[in-house]
Amino acid sequence: MSITEDQARKVAHLARIAVDDAALPALARELNGILHFMEQLNEVDVTGVEPMTGVTPMRLKRREDVVTTGDMADRILSNAPDAREGFFAVPKVVE
Template identity: 75%
Template sequence: MSIDTETAARVAKLARIKVEDDALPALANEFNTILGFIEQLNEVDVDGVEPMVSVEPMRLKRREDVVTEGDQADRILKNAPDAREGFFAVPKVVE
């Protein structure tokens, strides 16, 4: 796949990046370099390779999901500038 200057200009517009006309050939060349690298990565055989989250095989530490301090809604709502019916009240932002 090859990116021409027209496509580079369209990508820049979609990304809302102002690119001068004289800089479009260099941008198209950079896009082509990136796409070439991606095509090179697609040639790698990854059959049988398990997806990894990290380079170190580890498991996250877990803890019991237990409520330690509950039933404090009244204390929490005392800090609210506006609370109604047991909830924080916020101004309407969507018409």
């Protein structure tokens, strides 16, 4: 498989990273180099093998589904680039 400039543009958009058109050929080349390296994995026979999620044979911990913390809106907003009236502020989303 190999990535075209169009596909590189699409990946950049999916990742929400602005890439200049002029930078697309180099990006596609780099991504292709890395993907080519990954293709070694095709040599391995993985028939019947379950994909591994976590390394420790453990069941994720459970707890009561109750509120355990809260009432700290000020602290949560304290690092926001733009916070107003107890909310995160962003550019207009809906026309």
